[in-house]
Amino acid sequence: MENRIKVGVLGCTGAVGQKLIALLENHPWFEISEVAASENSAGQKYSDRVNWKEAKPIPENVKNLTIKNCNEELDAKILFSGLDSSVAGEIEEYYAGEGYAVVSNSKNHRMSEDVPLIIPEINHSHFEIINVQHKRFTKGGFIVTNPNCSTIVMVLALYPIFRKFGLEKVLVSTMQAISGAGYPGVPSLDILGNVVPYIKDEEEKMQTEPLKIFGEIKDGKINFADFTLSAMCNRVPVQNGHTTSISFKTKKPATKEAIIKSFGDYEHLGLPFSPEKVVQYFDDPARPQPALDLYNGNGMTVSVGNLRECNILDWKMTAFGHNTIRGAAGAAILNAEYLVKNKYIK
Template sequence: MTSVGVLGATGAVGQRFIQLLDGHPDFDLSVLTASPASAGERYRDAAKWRLDTPIPDDVADITVRDTDPDAIPDDTDLLFSALPSDVGERVEPALCEAGFVVSSNSSNARVADDVPLVIPEVNADHLELIDVQREERGWDGALVKNPNCSTITMVPTLTALTQFGLERVHVSTLQAVSGAGYSGVTSMEILDNVVPHIGGEEAKMETESRKLLGEFTGDGVSWLDATVSASCNRVPTLDGHLENVFVETSEDVTPEDVAGAFEDAPTLDLPSAPDPLVEVFEEPDRPQPRLDRMLGDGMAVAAGGIQETDTGIQYNCLAHNTIRGAAGASLLNGELLARDGWL
């Protein structure tokens, strides 16, 4: 078994990591870290557990450690990071320098030149950037990122359409409140309301998607040469980001072509990988968050409403933002790192 830990284990994404790692066939969760205020406590006492399944028995009594390289056992093979980005920016490089491999959900360094930003079904070859990273930074460890929760909803569908020559993409998102964390949006802000702004979200979608769809060149990534623009909105659903995507391609395509490309999206033989990756609905009113966010145990992307427009193709897509869009994405990257011998 591979020994793993969770950084930032008491927060919302940290809790989701613990839930997803419970009973994992390859990973043994033995290390939990949090802020100094929680260090030294049993996990059951340090975390205000908010998920709909109980804290796993073998995790509840683990003593929480400080998020510091000196506090983590040297034989920990892989660390999953649910740290806030300001903490991750400081702590993750120190952990990598100390020899740890970190699969991180934090937003810091996602578009850094030598940091792999990976969706395993999309661009697994970008892990080769680890060699560049280690040479440039002198690390024995490594830092790998998964993209933003809204980006990861859209990009698997865009990957399927690259064969038709992507030229322009516009996306308008309807994002669940859990994407802001438990205390991120108050009930007075979101009930009977839509908030047409999510700070930094649009820039993340516009940059991360082009890096993910770029080509690994041997010493870096050549980003996709296409225009991506985003409009991001917070809506009063609990989980599941729904997105309206408008795509222009160099080739003429039909809705049938698009549906077929989605259905042919690749799958992987990894414990957390869904099959199919993209579930296609013929109904014009699907996917919907409440009905479809748990497809593939929350790791699949749902697509539907595919239709022609005056300029190209429009469709809707949906993914569970704290599973596929956060902890599950990082977990899948960890499984890829283990399978391909990077640990």
């Protein structure tokens, strides 16, 4: 424990906060030393306050921690943020200003010019723009973000294709799990036996974030990639896991075999949370499915299937991933691991 890096979880009572706490149990590099949430929770013992929704018990080292307010000094070097977006913006800036490394799941800073929006298997080179933040956060703190949960699933499936063949147009429809709305999230009467064809701000995030992620760094700035995306986002009565139906037009001609082969092009980052396969392709038109593929790669693999020709764009396929693991908590942990391995955090 002495050698592990002390980390805190902001928004520790929420869906993402709980997933962070569950995933960080026995992490080889990180040890949770602080938990924080709103003033309604602050001052209470974690196990007394939290409405614990994870299958395994609250980790022993966390259950007796006293929840802190998000304006207190915290005995931790890295702060994982699962804060509600109505408050994440200011709180994350405050802690970065106080010298903490803030690794965020929230949307607030994703599109800020000096904040990297990272999926390490795709754009770890973007971490270097952290250096630009030292101008405003003078105590050495910084903010890094991971993308929106559906965006992560989609771009992990699209990146090998973008890199090899280029992309001109992408059209995506999502079927997103209820847990994506946090807890208690969507009322049961609104979602049981139903589909809700609207998720606030989701389409905009899916249409803009990929262009930053696939962008290139030049002179300390990210030049966004140049292709068009259109997203249609739906909430469906699935507990966990976001399914995306993606059609796309490539710049250079591609064959089915070459696209499927490209999914294996990801390099293994060698981090504790790196999945063995970043993308797993199923040669079965009825895969992927939430019931079968949620925990592929311990929830860190994006499962892809049913690649076929599209009558309007060139190709279409299904991509699926765990929204609170690959799409949130696991993504943030992977970012923090990369930062430590590459000495952005010492």
